[in-house]
Amino acid sequence: MKTAEILELTGVPKAETRLQRTYKLAIVGAGCGDIELLTLKAARLISSADVIVYDALVSDDILSLAPEACELHFVGKRCGQPSAKQDDINELLLRCAVRGLSVVRLKGGDPNVFGRGCEEALFLARNGFASEFIPGVTAALGCAASAGIPLTHRGVARSVTLVTGTVFDDSAVCWQSLLSAQTSLVFYMGKEQAAKIAHGLLNAGANVQLPVAFVSNGARAKQILTYTNLGNMADTARKIGVAGPTLIIVGAVVSVGKELSGLMDSISDTRAEPALGRLAEAGKPV
Known part of the structure; x- marks a missing residue:
């Protein structure tokens, strides 16, 4: 523009x-x-x-x-x-x-x-x-939106916590506080600290299968979205060769976003025709 x-x-x-x-x-x-x-x-x-x-x-x-x-x-x-x-x-x-x-x-x-x-x-x-x-x-909002991941979702996540991935308290109390019920976690500048983040969350009792998304160059033309889980988080981070900024989203909302992404990829113009037909038969305006 x-x-x-x-x-x-x-x-x-x-x-x-x-x-x-x-x-x-x-x-x-x-x-x-x-x-x-x-x-x-x-x-x-x-x-x-x-x-x-x-x-x-x-x-x-x-x-x-x-x-x-x-x-x-x-x-x-x-x-x-x-x-x-x-x-x-x-x-x-x-x-x-x-x-x-x-x-x-x-x-x-x-x-x-x-x-x-x-x-x-x-x-x-x-x-x-x-x-x-x-x-x-801010990156949490922009990257989540461009990746199609909701930061809060009814019945899944009722709050979101933004965390800097570069400097944080490594105490057990700190990590346990991040795992409060139904909370999504967003780590800024955390790719290089992914192993430490995963270790801290797992030691605090997080599920090894907890969904994780890496959003590299979020909201830009060269955005790359990488899905993994907490158990594989460190290995996945090491394999991301993107030089630009990478945001990490941790929580069940990642699965919601992944499901939405799959559905969006399968939608075509022709698939809308049956729905239009049903609306027409019911006499509802289109």
């Missing part, structure tokens, strides 16, 4: 967007990578920014919304690779703020779901600069 099309949807001409701003600093969620999942407000702010400070998971399509004269600063953090330090990112944002520029701090997903958005807002506020948060579609 082109910049003009995005702005047309907002109903606000590009030239007017800056005049409507309350803040010059916005900490913005870029969502899961698909430009069509970007909020209209986020698109409007990106399209009028003087400076964009962006993370590794922000897609090129979304960055293409930036004005030609906009300064772009990459500060991405990737597992196992040289990454920008948080203190340096904070200082960069402050320097841009001191210059009086309209700054967009652009983060993958939602800025306050494992995104350190509030850490940056606090740093700016302690130095005299106000900012605002613009929500984004």
Whole structure:
């Protein structure tokens, strides 16, 4: 989708967007990578920014919304690779703020779901600069939707827990608390820790057959969905050769999503004809 099309949807001409701003600093969620999942407000702010400070998971399509004269600063953090330090990112944002520029701090997903958005807002506020948060579609929602997996489902899961896979309490109490009744678990950035996650859940009493789904490059054109169970989780993770981000969904909802996927794959236009016929015979409108 082109910049003009995005702005047309907002109903606000590009030239007017800056005049409507309350803040010059916005900490913005870029969502899961698909430009069509970007909020209209986020698109409007990106399209009028003087400076964009962006993370590794922000897609090129979304960055293409930036004005030609906009300064772009990459500060991405990737597992196992040289990454920008948080203190340096904070200082960069402050320097841009001191210059009086309209700054967009652009983060993958939602800025306050494992995104350190509030850490940056606090740093700016302690130095005299106000900012605002613009929500984004976090990976748990975007990846689950694109994979066709419900995070809650009547009679199967009545809650969902989001967990960072990189740093977590390894105590037995912690793992047992994650296994509360009818709860789906979503692990962010957890592929490299899959063996430890599986070990912790199994030791806490989880069923070895508990369904697991790995969603790699979720909500993107190259998404890969891999099904397994808790007992095979570690081996499956080692075989996933995708370089992009991978989300892990654990729980009975994975089976619900897998059933839906199978049914969807078997549906064709011709299969709708018997249903249409039955409705017509019953005199019901189609």
